Amino acid sequence: MSIHTIEVLVENEPGVLARVSGLFARRAYNIDTLVVGPTSNPEISKMVIQVNLEGHSLEQVIAQLDKLISVISIEELVEGSKQPVRDTQPDYQN
Amino acid sequence: MARAHVPTANGTTMNGATSLVKSLEAANVDVMFGLPGGAILPAYDPIFDSTIRHILVRHEQGAGHAATGYAQVTGRAGVCIATSGPGATNLVTPLMDAGMDSVPLVAITGQVPSAAIGTDAFQEADIRGITMPFTKHNFLVTKADDIPRAIAEAFHIATTGRPGPVLVDIAKDALQTQTTFNWPSKVELAGYNPRITPDSQSISDAAALIAQSKKPVFYVGGGVIKANASRELAQLVELLGAPVVTTLMARGAFPDSHPLHLGMPGMHGTVAAVTALQKADLLITLGARFDDRVTGKLSTFAVNAKIIHADIDPAEIHKNKFADVPVIGDLRETITALIPALKSALAKNQPDLAPWNASMQKLKKTYPLGYTLPEDGSLSPQAVIERIGKISGTDTIFTSGVGQHQMWASQFISYEHPRTWLNSGGAGTMGYGVPAAMGAKVGAPDSTVWAIDGDGCFQMTNQELVTCALNNIPIKVAIINNESLGMVRQWQTLFYEGRYSNTSLESKRVPNFPMLAESMGCVGLSCERPEDLDATIEKAMSINDQPVVVDFRVHRDAMVWPMVAAGTSNDEIMIARATAPDWDSQEL
Numbered sequence: 001m002s003i004h005t006i007e008v009l010v011e012n013e014p015g016v017l018a019r020v021s022g023l024f025a026r027r028a029y030n031i032d033t034l035v036v037g038p039t040s041n042p043e044i045s046k047m048v049i050q051v052n053l054e055g056h057s058l059e060q061v062i063a064q065l066d067k068l069i070s071v072i073s074i075e076e077l078v079e080g081s082k083q084p085v086r087d088t089q090p091d092y093q094n
Numbered sequence: 095m096a097r098a099h100v101p102t103a104n105g106t107t108m109n110g111a112t113s114l115v116k117s118l119e120a121a122n123v124d125v126m127f128g129l130p131g132g133a134i135l136p137a138y139d140p141i142f143d144s145t146i147r148h149i150l151v152r153h154e155q156g157a158g159h160a161a162t163g164y165a166q167v168t169g170r171a172g173v174c175i176a177t178s179g180p181g182a183t184n185l186v187t188p189l190m191d192a193g194m195d196s197v198p199l200v201a202i203t204g205q206v207p208s209a210a211i212g213t214d215a216f217q218e219a220d221i222r223g224i225t226m227p228f229t230k231h232n233f234l235v236t237k238a239d240d241i242p243r244a245i246a247e248a249f250h251i252a253t254t255g256r257p258g259p260v261l262v263d264i265a266k267d268a269l270q271t272q273t274t275f276n277w278p279s280k281v282e283l284a285g286y287n288p289r290i291t292p293d294s295q296s297i298s299d300a301a302a303l304i305a306q307s308k309k310p311v312f313y314v315g316g317g318v319i320k321a322n323a324s325r326e327l328a329q330l331v332e333l334l335g336a337p338v339v340t341t342l343m344a345r346g347a348f349p350d351s352h353p354l355h356l357g358m359p360g361m362h363g364t365v366a367a368v369t370a371l372q373k374a375d376l377l378i379t380l381g382a383r384f385d386d387r388v389t390g391k392l393s394t395f396a397v398n399a400k401i402i403h404a405d406i407d408p409a410e411i412h413k414n415k416f417a418d419v420p421v422i423g424d425l426r427e428t429i430t431a432l433i434p435a436l437k438s439a440l441a442k443n444q445p446d447l448a449p450w451n452a453s454m455q456k457l458k459k460t461y462p463l464g465y466t467l468p469e470d471g472s473l474s475p476q477a478v479i480e481r482i483g484k485i486s487g488t489d490t491i492f493t494s495g496v497g498q499h500q501m502w503a504s505q506f507i508s509y510e511h512p513r514t515w516l517n518s519g520g521a522g523t524m525g526y527g528v529p530a531a532m533g534a535k536v537g538a539p540d541s542t543v544w545a546i547d548g549d550g551c552f553q554m555t556n557q558e559l560v561t562c563a564l565n566n567i568p569i570k571v572a573i574i575n576n577e578s579l580g581m582v583r584q585w586q587t588l589f590y591e592g593r594y595s596n597t598s599l600e601s602k603r604v605p606n607f608p609m610l611a612e613s614m615g616c617v618g619l620s621c622e623r624p625e626d627l628d629a630t631i632e633k634a635m636s637i638n639d640q641p642v643v644v645d646f647r648v649h650r651d652a653m654v655w656p657m658v659a660a661g662t663s664n665d666e667i668m669i670a671r672a673t674a675p676d677w678d679s680q681e682l
Contacts, residue, residue: 011285014234019226026227063409069231069251072285089414091391093661 002053003032005077006062011070012038012045019068020047029061030054044072055090103275110238111136111269114202115144117245120277123173125149125164125536126202127157131177132217134204136269149536149565154181156529156558158188162197163533166516167491167541169322171252172533175202179217182263186224187523189259193228194520195343196320198257200248208236208265222263230258236265238273250281255288256407257320288406292423292431299419300378300402301435305443307376307400309450310336313359316343316519317381317405319512321425324348327380330429333436336447337454339367341382343519346509354451356458360388361658362501365461365675368656368664370454371396379403381425384414385520394663404428453680461656461675463505468649473624475574475648476502479546482572483507485631490542491534493517495527495551497581499574501654503546525554531569532562542570542635549575549601556610562641563615570634571611571643576650577602584653588671602647611643622647 010016017036024031032050039046051061062074101120108116114137118126125147130138141148151157154176161172176185182203192199206215222234231251233244241264248260304310318327324347331338331354338348339359348355357364359371371377371388377399382388389395392414403410403417404425411420421428465476479502483492488510494500494517509515516534518526531545552573562569574580583597601607608618617640621630634642656669669675 015222015226018223022226057412060409060413063411063413067230067407067409069283069286089392091393091661092386094386 003050004053004058005048005050007075007077008047008049008065009039009072010045010047011072012043013070016045016070019070020049020065023064023068024051027064029056048077101275101277104277106275107272108275109136109269110241110264110271110273112140113238113241113273113275114245114264114269115140115146116275117242117277118146118173119144120242121245121249123171126173126175127151127160127164127533128175128202129154129157129177129181131181131204133178133206133266134175134181134202134269135177136266137175137202137204137264149561151529151561152557153555154184155187155525156532156555156561158185158199158201159191159523159526159529159555160533160536160558161199161201162188162192163493163516163530164537165197165199165533166530167513167534167537169513171198171200171249173200173202177204177217178206178221179219181217182221183219183224185261189225189261190228191518191521191523191526192259193230195518196257196316197259198252199259200252201259201261203261203263204269205234205263205265207267209267211236211265221261225261228259229261232261232263234263234265235268238268238271241268241273242275242277246278246281247283251283251286255286289408289422290406290424290427292404292421292428294431296419296421297428297431297435298439300404300421300432301439303376303400303402303419304334304378304436305439305445308445308447309374310334310376310378310447311370311374312336312338313371313377313379313382314338314340314344314347315380315382316341316347317425318344318347321381321406322512323426323429324512326426326429326433330433330436333433333440334447335451336378337370337451339363339370341385341388341519342504342517344382345504345515346512349510350508351510353455356454357463358504361390361660362505362654362656363658364458364463365656365667365669366454366458368658368667369457371399372664374399376400377402379405379417380429381405383410389414390658390664391662394665457680460680461669465652465655468652470649471624472649473622473627473646475499475576475646475652476506477624478572478574478621478627478646478648479503480506481627482544482546482631485628486542486544486635488514490514490544491516491538492544492546493527493530493534494546495548496522496524497548497551497579498576498584498652498654499546499548499551499580501581502574524548524551527551528555528569528571529558531571532558532567535562535567535569545569545571547571547573548580549573549577549607550579550599552607553599553601553605556614559611559614559616559641559643567641568638569641571641573607573643573645575601575607575645575647576652578650581654587653588659607643607645611641616641616643618643618645620645620647
């Protein structure tokens with residue numbers, strides 16, 4: 001199954017949803033569902049994202065998310081078949 | 095923060111604009127490139143009194159690339175400043191460029207007053223939204239009290255980990271409001287903890303893999319220069335005695351004169367460098383990212399090689415190419431740790447690299463970089479670039495635009511030192527050359543700085559020569575004038591049956607480059623005949639109190655070789671049109 005659910009803790013600041021959703025869009029990762037809510041700490045929000053990998057590796061999605069300064073931590077909710085995909089990038093002419 | 099610096103201004107009341115300038119001073123900024131306008135205007139009043147040198151550019155794009163040139167030469171953050179709306183959007187290209195090439199850059203932009211944000215106010219643009227995809231991070235500051243922390247965090251983020259551009263957008267009212275200045279003594283970000291020290295297990299795994307390898311090659315990228323790890327790299331290479339390739343961003347990371355250096359890999363790499371990667375059984379990847387310009391058709395790239403991938407950015411691991419041994423951390427620390435680990439691994443098992451080295455040296459000797467002189471006796475662009483390199487010497491800093499002249503400058507100039515070759519590698523930004531040279535000269539005023547530019551590139555950003563002339567920044571510019579968008583024309587020659595759609599610039603007729611240069615306060619020279627080449631370069635070298643522009647009017651049809659056509663395999667490298675290397679005579 002290529003759908004995974006990740007829980008992302010982010011800084012509760014303006015624009016943070018755009019940072020996360022923009023990353024998914026520009027790297028061609030598919031979001032199936034996305035829920036944002038508060039945590040007990042008013043400075044931190046929680047996003048629960050269902051990502052449909054479609055050829056991307058979960059490792060790479062998490063690594064790219066983790067580069068966002070506003071992302072504090074990422075956890076996979078239900079451990080799926082998290083395995084690195086060898087050479088996922090298709091050939092192309094550029 | 096790298097340097098603890100408590101400014102004496104701490105606790106003083108001032109407006110946000112002064113707080114911004116005090117923050118930049120506290121961040122040890124010595125120069126910034128910019129151009130004022132309405133929203134940033136409050137900041138320009140305290141800039142007038144600051145110890146920071148502000149260089150007034152003619153276009154904000156020039157400010158951005160100049161800041162990049164400064165950063166690439168010094169290793170420190172480059173700083174540029176612009177107003178809201180079009181001022182800020184003119185920084186978009188340099189920010190994207192800096193993001194692609196991991197350049198530490200801090201861009202300050204004015205924003206319309208916070209009450210006006212979202213109203214389509216005069217000169218309003220959502221520059222934070224616009225730059226989100228390619229900045230390492232960005233800020234929108236709407237309160238004066240938040241300015242010092244945002245600036246401190248911006249410099250911390252830009253210069254640590256994998257370097258990158260950071261934008262700080264500040265609303266005009268935040269600059270105008272009174273605040274108590276408070277420079278943070280340290281920066282802590284919950285979501286930002288770059289891994290600096292590599293895991294010791296990964297180091298010993300890497301050493302073990304190297305000691306088992308019979309055909310290893312060092313695949314060296316720009317990260318080695320960013321990490322100031324050239325000296326350590328040289329020790330590691332000497333220890334193993336394996337061949338080295340340096341990517342476009344890594345030219346100068348390892349001396350070209352070293353016998354183990356096979357040159358640049360990739361689309362216009364040497365036969366030896368490209369083949370070394372293809373035939374290796376191990377790539378020791380140091381601060382490189384398996385860019386498509388290096389790998390060619392990915393599924394056919396280095397198919398028999400195991401991969402060690404050392405990088406400070408975990409997201410580069412497995413991005414394009416699976417890594418058997420990832421090593422995440424600062425490259426200088428990584429290489430420093432790898433040297434003793436490899437020593438003990440080699441003590442147990444010393445592989446014989448002689449056959450591999452011999453075949454690579456044979457390739458290097460059989461297929462050196464070269465070019466043929468135009469049959470009509472006109473000036474060869476490669477010869478111009480080669481002679482500039484020879485005459486000006488290896489301490490010179492070179493910048494380039496993007497295209498054929500860039501590839502020739504990477505091929506026919508010998509680079510011996512890091513931070514002497516500046517170009518736009520990932521982004522491929524035409525127009526980078528002149529403003530980057532300006533910034534480089536400001537960062538290294540005692541070095542000779544040559545911009546090797548194309549006639550197309552030069553016409554995009556040459557207005558900064560006015561800035562150079564007025565601010566005593568005597569750069570030298572070589573326009574390799576083939577009156578064409580040369581690289582596009584080369585592709586049209588090779589892939590579009592010579593149908594030269596919109597690539598003829600006619601720049602031997604218009605503009606008159608020497609006159610244009612003179613009008614901007616520079617010395618304008620011209621050279622058309624091979625017999626005048628050395629004398630013209632020497633004339634340019636003799637002028638050190640003014641910028642110099644030389645219009646080298648070169649043959650139009652010269653092409654960049656070798657070439658791996660886009661989308662094809664590195665195995666299909668061509669050394670000239672329709673000419674492949676003679677593989678049958680090679681033992682690999």
